[in-house]
Amino acid sequence: MKLAYVALGANLGDPIATVRAAIEALAALPGHRLKAVSSLYRTAPVGLLGQPDFINAVVALETPLLPESLLAELFAIEARFGRQRGIRNAPRTLDLDLLFHGDSHSDDPRLTLPHPRMHERAFVLAPLAEIAPAFILPGHGPITGLLDACADQGIERLPATALAA
Template sequence: MNIAYVALGANLGDPASTIRAAFGALANLPESRVVHCSSLYRTAPVGILDQPEFVNAVAMLETTLAPEALLDALLEVEQRFGRIRAEKNGPRTLDLDLLLYDDQFVDLPRLTLPHPRLHLRAFVLQPLAELAPDLIIPGRGRIAAWLPAVANQGIVLL
């Protein structure tokens, strides 16, 4: 089994309910099992600031799906939740980002692992650190070393 971490985010409709329902959808992915889910966090938008606040979380999965197959499954879940990719960093019903897949480095046109900005965003680091406080981000080092750099980003435990 491989360990994968998936970030979840939503800011349209009832985002907290959406994230909880998405945890359930992840539990139904083929060849995969949800091991742990983080708490939910309320966060300020990044990029486009004139939009509702987000609810974010992270799930830890065990999976035998290859990274690209897992990405395809995640995109399918987003579509089932009504995700429309209208603008980068815009409002969304559900966003699922594959953050890490074991300690693999992947650099493909549609998938980069580790996620290239995970170490810069409190809405990813905080829930990820909740699940795996001793995690080493491949190529970046210990997750705990990155938390102080994002401490000024607004994030509130729900």
């Protein structure tokens, strides 16, 4: 079993309900175990302007799968929630990003590990720091310091009731 971290985000439909349901879908993957779930966060979109705010979270998941196989499972979950890939940073029903998978490293165009832009994004760093505050991102340092560098990005932690159904 390897410990993987997965970022979740949605900004179409009912994004709070979608992220909650996606967490349940991750927990239901055969042979997997959900180890930690962050709070939900409301964040401003990155990239295309004029779209709704996102709801984001991060989970820690024990997985028996290799990174590529876990990524395929994440894409399958996205598809069940109506995710359509096309324009980068466009609004989406669900986005699942594999941030880390044990100590795996990959420079494959389909899967880069650790995730290549997470150190610049409060919507990943804040929920990750909540569930793994001592985490050190290889090549970038402690996660809390990285979050400080993103202090200008709009992010709001939602009340715990937002995660409960």
